[in-house]
Structures are given as structure tokens and as C-alpha cells.
Amino acid sequence: MSDPDILDAIRAFNRFYTNKLGVLAKGYLNTAYTLTEARILYEMGARKQVSATGLNRDLGLDPAYLSRILKKFREAGFLTSEPDPADGRSQILSVTDQGQAEYERLGALSRAQIAGELADLVPEKRDALVASMASIRTILEPAPASPATAATASVVIREHRVGDMGWIIEAQAVAYATEYGWNEKFEGLLAEVAGKFIVNFNPEKERCWIAEKDGKRVGSIAIADGGNGTAKLRLLYLDPAARGLGLGRLLVDQCIAFSQLAGYDRLSLWTNDVLKAAIRIYETAGFTLVSEERHAMFGPACNGQTWELDLEERRRAGR
Numbered sequence: 001m002s003d004p005d006i007l008d009a010i011r012a013f014n015r016f017y018t019n020k021l022g023v024l025a026k027g028y029l030n031t032a033y034t035l036t037e038a039r040i041l042y043e044m045g046a047r048k049q050v051s052a053t054g055l056n057r058d059l060g061l062d063p064a065y066l067s068r069i070l071k072k073f074r075e076a077g078f079l080t081s082e083p084d085p086a087d088g089r090s091q092i093l094s095v096t097d098q099g100q101a102e103y104e105r106l107g108a109l110s111r112a113q114i115a116g117e118l119a120d121l122v123p124e125k126r127d128a129l130v131a132s133m134a135s136i137r138t139i140l141e142p143a144p145a146s147p148a149t150a151a152t153a154s155v156v157i158r159e160h161r162v163g164d165m166g167w168i169i170e171a172q173a174v175a176y177a178t179e180y181g182w183n184e185k186f187e188g189l190l191a192e193v194a195g196k197f198i199v200n201f202n203p204e205k206e207r208c209w210i211a212e213k214d215g216k217r218v219g220s221i222a223i224a225d226g227g228n229g230t231a232k233l234r235l236l237y238l239d240p241a242a243r244g245l246g247l248g249r250l251l252v253d254q255c256i257a258f259s260q261l262a263g264y265d266r267l268s269l270w271t272n273d274v275l276k277a278a279i280r281i282y283e284t285a286g287f288t289l290v291s292e293e294r295h296a297m298f299g300p301a302c303n304g305q306t307w308e309l310d311l312e313e314r315r316r317a318g319r
Helices: 004-021 035-047 052-059 063-075 097-118 123-140 148-152 164-180 184-199 247-261 276-285 311-316
Strands: 049-051 079-084 087-095 155-159 207-213 216-227 230-238 266-272 288-295 302-310
Touching: 035 049, 035 052, 035 063, 035 087, 035 097, 049 052, 052 063, 052 079, 052 087, 063 079, 087 097, 097 311, 123 155, 123 207, 123 247, 155 247, 164 184, 164 207, 164 216, 164 230, 184 216, 184 230, 207 247, 216 247, 230 247, 247 266, 247 276, 247 311, 266 276, 266 311, 276 302, 302 311
Parallel strands: 230 266
Antiparallel strands: 049 087, 079 087, 155 207, 207 216, 216 230, 266 302, 288 302
């Protein structure tokens, strides 16, 4: 049984956040839609096509209530439907051009509302807010039973300060030499990347975060301006003792959120095929492999890989 004080604290936060977003208002985002209707319209626009049964299962709505909303949207010209060949009791729903336009309009209104809430926050507080939200999602999102999620809660993610870049270079160079047999040329590359980041640092478009657990540095990640609307994800690292906690995904989510707020069009990174755990994180986050090349820059033969995430597409999808 949870501590009553914890339960009351969570209830208080829920009341605060629902009021902040205005979800209790008659019209969501000052539109004619309820929050539930807006969510269904979002799912339709994001998926383009979905079965009514699948939509009901994913959202956990009363079937009759969902049916009434779908009827309303069908009459408004937002969707079309046809029998589901896999389920005679269901229908396949497809969003129309008019429905897609309404979905995009709601997404723009939502982003404008959030931008207004963040307008008076300094960058450090915005980053702290995004990190806290990512922590909440990591802890509460359904996952196999594991002590990892609880352990993540004790991690602090902060911006870099004097001495951190030296730690990043040493920690990664030693870890990758031990695990993969990489030579000192990799350490040289790390020093070059870290040095350029410090010399050219632009806080409006660039950021580096350090993860600490029990006061000890255990992880890092950075965003550098690559020019032409491209953000570069750099220096992702997790101490072996901190792996398996979901911290890597937390750091990558932090970079994605910052890159979107900073106005980048895409997020790019370069990695190597032997870094399997990192690649799984990138794939799960939505990155796409765009190119790869064979090399032996660090001693052993590797496949260097370039991955990209389309941030414009994420904005259009309301994410």
C-alpha cells in the first residue's frame, strides 16, 4: 500500500496539470471538441487508417460512446468507413483530407498553447521540465517488471559544467577500448568533438546533459548545431553500471525534445554497428538508417552508420 501522502501529492499534481492544460473546459483548446473527441481525431490523423475495434481497444472507451463520436466525424466529412474484412463487427476507418487538415489545425493549436506556457521560462527550466516529463513517462510506461524503472528515479540529469567534457572523453575512450578494442584514435575523435562543442557553444541551439546517480556521473549526451536545420546528436554514453535502467532512452528523448523546441528540421547522428544497445534506442525513438560505410578508423573493422529523425514529420503528427 502506498503512503497516503504520496497518493495525495499525485492527486494534487493531477489537479494542477489538468487545470493548466484546460482539459476540464467545455471546449478543448477553445474549439468545439471535447478532450476525448480531440484525442480520437489525433489518433485518426496520426494513423491515417485504423479499425474501430483497434481504436476502441487502444483508448479504452465505451463502444457506444466511440460510435457516437465516429458518427459525428463521419457526418463532418472527417473520415470514411468500410467493413473490416478481419472482423465483421468492426469497420476500417480512414481519415479524409478534411479530417487531416483538422487534425493538423488542432496540433498547431496545442503546440501554440505549450509554447505560451514555456515563453517565460529560461532554457534551464524548460530543460528541467522536459527531463521531468520524460522521467514520469519512463517510470509509469508499461514495461516488464524490473527494478530498473525505480532506479531511474534516483538519476539527476543536469547541464554540463567545467570538467564534464574531460570526464566524457576519458570514460568513453576507456570503456570502448575495453569492450570493443578501439584504439587511441577514437579518444582523439572524442576530444575533437568535445573541444568544438565547448569553443562554438551556442546555448540557444546546443546543449549537453550529464546524468548523475548517487552523485556520480554515469551518462552523457549532447546536441550540436550541424547547420541547414540539422541538429547533431553527439557523445551518448552510459557507464556500464547504469545500463539497463532506461537511462539511454531518457537521454535521447531529452535531445529530441530540445531539438524540436530549438526549431531544427531533423536530428542526425553517426554511430557504429557494434553499438547494438544504442542502435536499439535510436530505432525505438523513430530514427531511420540513411547510410553506412565500412571503416577501420579505430582499429577493428566496423560499419559506420548515419541515422536521422525527421522532426518536421513529428511536428505534423503532433508529437
